[in-house]
Amino acid sequence: MTLTAKSVARVSLVSTLVLAAAGAALLSASPASGAASTLGAAAQQSGRYFGTAVAANKLSDSTYTGILNREFDMVTAENEMKMDATEPNQGQFSYGNADRIVNQARNQGKRVRGHALAWHSQQPGWMQNMSGTALRNAMLNHVTQVASYYRGKIYAWDVVNEAFADGSSGGRRDSNLQRTGNDWIEAAFRAARAADPGAKLCYNDYNTDNWSHAKTQGVYRMVQDFKSRGVPIDCVGFQAHFNSGNPVPSNYHTTLQNFAALGVDVQITELDIEGSGSTQAQQYQGVTQACLAVARCTGITVWGIRDTDSWRASGTPLLFDGNGNKKAAYTSVLNVLNNGTGTTPPTTTTTTSNPGGGGCTATYSEGEKWNDRFNGLVTVSGTDNWIVTVTVSSPQRIIATWNTSASWESANVMTARPNGSGNTFGFTIMHGGNWNWPSVSCRVA
Numbered sequence: 001m002t003l004t005a006k007s008v009a010r011v012s013l014v015s016t017l018v019l020a021a022a023g024a025a026l027l028s029a030s031p032a033s034g035a036a037s038t039l040g041a042a043a044q045q046s047g048r049y050f051g052t053a054v055a056a057n058k059l060s061d062s063t064y065t066g067i068l069n070r071e072f073d074m075v076t077a078e079n080e081m082k083m084d085a086t087e088p089n090q091g092q093f094s095y096g097n098a099d100r101i102v103n104q105a106r107n108q109g110k111r112v113r114g115h116a117l118a119w120h121s122q123q124p125g126w127m128q129n130m131s132g133t134a135l136r137n138a139m140l141n142h143v144t145q146v147a148s149y150y151r152g153k154i155y156a157w158d159v160v161n162e163a164f165a166d167g168s169s170g171g172r173r174d175s176n177l178q179r180t181g182n183d184w185i186e187a188a189f190r191a192a193r194a195a196d197p198g199a200k201l202c203y204n205d206y207n208t209d210n211w212s213h214a215k216t217q218g219v220y221r222m223v224q225d226f227k228s229r230g231v232p233i234d235c236v237g238f239q240a241h242f243n244s245g246n247p248v249p250s251n252y253h254t255t256l257q258n259f260a261a262l263g264v265d266v267q268i269t270e271l272d273i274e275g276s277g278s279t280q281a282q283q284y285q286g287v288t289q290a291c292l293a294v295a296r297c298t299g300i301t302v303w304g305i306r307d308t309d310s311w312r313a314s315g316t317p318l319l320f321d322g323n324g325n326k327k328a329a330y331t332s333v334l335n336v337l338n339n340g341t342g343t344t345p346p347t348t349t350t351t352t353s354n355p356g357g358g359g360c361t362a363t364y365s366e367g368e369k370w371n372d373r374f375n376g377l378v379t380v381s382g383t384d385n386w387i388v389t390v391t392v393s394s395p396q397r398i399i400a401t402w403n404t405s406a407s408w409e410s411a412n413v414m415t416a417r418p419n420g421s422g423n424t425f426g427f428t429i430m431h432g433g434n435w436n437w438p439s440v441s442c443r444v445a
C-alpha cells in the first residue's frame with residue numbers, strides 16, 4: 001500500500017490524538033464535555049455570552065446573517081439606538097431600524113445590549129445646541145422614552161457612554177451634557193432604572209482597559225461613589241478598541257477584577273483589535289482569557305462581524321475576513337472559551353527509551369499569579385536523573401528559576417536538570433498577556 005499525503009496526515013492525526021488522550025489520562029485534568037463549535041455556545045459553557053454589533057442595513061446580506069445567526073448569542077445595534085437615530089426631532093421617536101435588529105435577534109433567541117441612551121456624540125441636531133435645564137430635561141426624557149419603549153427586551157443598557165476625558169486628568173469630558181451639572185450621569189441612571197427595572201444599567205467607555213491610566217481610575221472612582229450612594233449602576237462596559245498604539249494591556253484582568261470587586265458586572269462591549277495572523281490571534285486570546293479569569297465578566301461583544309463590516313475596516317480588526325471566513329483570531333477565541341479556564345492544558349511526556357527501562361513523567365502545576373507574571377512548578381517522577389524541557393509561547397519569557405540548573409536551547413525553550421534540591425523545581429514567566437501554560441517534557445539523562 002502506498003501512503004498518500006492525505007493518509008499520512010490521517011495517521012499522524014490519529015497518533016496525535018492517542019498521545020493527547022494519554023497525556024490527559026496522566027493528568028486527569030482534561031475538560032469532561034466536548035468542545036462547542038460556535039462562539040456563543042462556547043461562551044455559554046461558562047455562563048457567558050458572545051455578542052456582536054449589528055448594522056440594520058446588512059441584515060439582507062445572507063453571508064452576514066448566516067454568521068450572525070450561527071455564532072453569536074448577544075446583539076448590539078451599532079448605530080440604530082443612538083440618540084440621533086431614535087429621536088431625530090425633539091419629542092418624535094423613530095425605532096424602525098432599531099426594531100429590525102431587536103426583532104431579528106429575539107426571533108433567533110439572542111439577547112440585546114442597548115447602546116446608548118446618553119452620549120455627548122451622535123446627538124440629533126436639535127440637541128447639540130441645547131444647554132442648561134432644557135438640555136437636562138430633554139436628555140432625561142430621551143432616556144425615559146427609549147428605555148420604556150424597549151422595557152423587558154434589553155439585557156443591559158449603555159446608559160451613559162464615554163463621559164470621561166482622555167489624558168491624565170482622570171476627570172469628566174467637557175460636553176453640553178456635562179455642563180448641565182456633574183450629576184447628569186446619575187440622573188440618567190435613575191431615569192433608566194425607573195423606565196426599565198429589569199435591564200442591567202452600564203457605564204460604557206474606551207481607553208479604560210489599563211489599570212494604571214488616569215481615565216480608568218476616574219471611572220473606577222465614579223462607580224465606587226455610585227455604589228456607596230446607591231445610584232443604580234449594575235455594570236461597566238469596556239469598549240476595548242485596540243491597535244498597536246493602544247495595545248491590550250498586560251494588567252487587563254486586574255482592571256476587570258478591580259471593577260468587579262466594586263459589586264458590578266463587567267462586560268467587554270466593542271472589542272476589535274487591528275492586525276492580522278498570530279499576533280492578532282494572541283491579543284484576542286489575551287482579552288478572552290482576561291474575561292474568563294474574572295467571575296463577573298459576563299460576556300464579550302465584538303464590534304462587527306467581518307473585517308469589511310468594521311468602522312475601521314482597513315485595520316482588519318475582527319474575527320471573520322471579508323468573505324466571512326474564520327480568521328486565526330476566531331480560532332484562538334473559540335479555543336479559550338472552550339478551555340473555560342483560559343489556559344491550555346500542559347503536555348506531559350513519559351519517556352521509556354532509556355536502556356535500563358523505566359522513564360520519567362514531568363507534571364506541571366500552577367503557582368502564584370500576578371498582573372504581569374505567574375509561577376509554574378514541575379514535579380518529576382520515575383527517576384532522579386532527569387532532563388526536563390520547558391517550552392513557553394511568545395511573548396512569554398522565563399525570568400527566574402529555582403531548585404534546578406537551567407540552560408537555554410532558545411529564548412522560548414529551557415532545559416532543566418537536577419541541582420541537588422529534589423525533583424520539584426519552579427520558574428517565573430512574564431506573560432505579556434498570554435496566560436497559556438508552558439509545555440513540559442521529561443527524559444532520563
Ligand code: G2I
Nearest residue numbers: 078079082115121122161206239241270303310311
Ligand atoms: O467609534 C467606534 C465606536 C466607539 N464607541 C461607541 C460606538 O458607538 C462607536 O461606534 C461607531 C460606529 O461603529 C460607526 O459606524 O460610532 C460611529 C459614530 O456614531 C459610527 O459611525 C457612523 C458615521 O459617523 C456616520 O457618518 C455613518 O452614517 O456610522 C454611520 C453609519 O454607517
